[in-house]
Amino acid sequence: MDVMPKWADVVLIPVISLVLAALLSTLVIVAIGEDPVAAVKLMVTGALGSTYAWGYTLYYATNFIFTGLAVAVAFHARMFNIGGEGQATLGGLGVALICLALPWPHWALALPAAVVGAALFGAAWAAIPAWLQAKRGSHIVITTIMFNFIAASVLNYLLVNVMRPTGSMDPATAKFPPGAHLPTLHDLLAPFGIAFSRAAPANISFLIAVVACVLVWLLIWRTRLGYEIRAQGHSEPAAVYAGIRPVRIIMAAMLVSGALAGMMAINNVMGEAERLVLNSVEGAGFIGIAVALMGRNHPFGVFLAAILFGFLYQGGAELALWTNIPRELIVVIQALVILFTGALDNMVRMPLEKLFLALRKDRA
Secondary structure, eight states, X not given: OOSSOHHIIIIIHHHHHHHHHHHHHHXXXXXTTOOHHHHHHHHHHHHHSSHHHHHHHHHHHHHHHHHHHHHHHHHHTTOOOOOHHHHHHHHHHHHHXXXXXXXXXXXXXXXXXXXXXXXXXXXXXXHHHHHIIIIIOOOHHHHHHHHHHHHHHXXXXXXXXXXXXXXXXXXXXXXXXXXXOOOBHHHHHGGGTOOOOSXXXXXXXXXXXXXXXXXXXXXXXXXXXXXXXXXXXHOHHXXXXXXXXXXXXXXXXXXXXXXXXXXXXXXXXXXXXXXXXXXXXXXXXXXXXXXXXXXXXXXXXXXXXXXXXXXXXXHHHHXXXXXXXXXXXXXXXXXXXXXXXXXXXXXXXXXXXXXXXXXXXXXX
8 A cells, every 4th residue: 555645646746846946946046146036927927928938838848748758658667768868869860851851742741751750760769778678688778878979979970961951061951841841839729819929939749749648648557568568667577477578568668768759859850940950859858857757757747747847948048038047047946856856756755655654543
């Protein structure tokens, strides 16, 4: 029997962790001579105060949903996939190859093909560390982080020497054809009479990310493969005794994880830049780790945590633009959130467990 109710684990612990991180962040802002109340108001206004602000918040959140789901799926199989950065990078390569291959007449045809390309390239990049873990015993943390650097080097070579248009000095591909440009939220909402900023980069990829959350929930909790992944994560000896093959589960979980990370490129490569550029992932693969931790590896939790980190990214950018608070302080705030929701989780969890245990004994 669990010591704490499920709602306390999913909601109460993350909320307390966020409050602790906010308190420490307030102290840091005060220490550098700024007004924390004004800073919070500016962050909220900059991230949520207009459809333009919401457009950027949802754009960042879309990236974090995909990478957070990627980490969560691997976590359920007791694997720590920190290669989302490289898998998303190669996913962008898959998107670019698909979008540049044909003169697409409409985004409705280009989008499914690009989703497949992104997922295949991301899964293929995750398959090598997965095979090394399953067959050779190589630790998944070491191999996936090494493959991040390899992916960056591969993309750098291709953009500089192979895919760069003739006469261009910019290490990037050519612009995708107009038929491969995705509709923004402005385009999607305008027919319904809902006003949304035309300049915001949020696009149909956000809806794909929401669908991905639902599909991951169905996979993990409503399919046989999902049951086997969770069984493997809880106890590999017990899973083997039940007839579950670890090699198959490791490969399957990492392929799904890599595919989800690769699909992030639909948002930033196809939806926003409309071409493949260097460093298009911008650290979202690593933020996905914090998103998965904070969301307790549940798709709904990942969705909420991704919205929070999207808020921090956009609000932090506005804070650095309009105040004397340096941009690095926003990184400190993000680090505090990650610290309390991840590394210091037990600092909040253990007192709460004692409290709920005491309450249960009193009722008994």
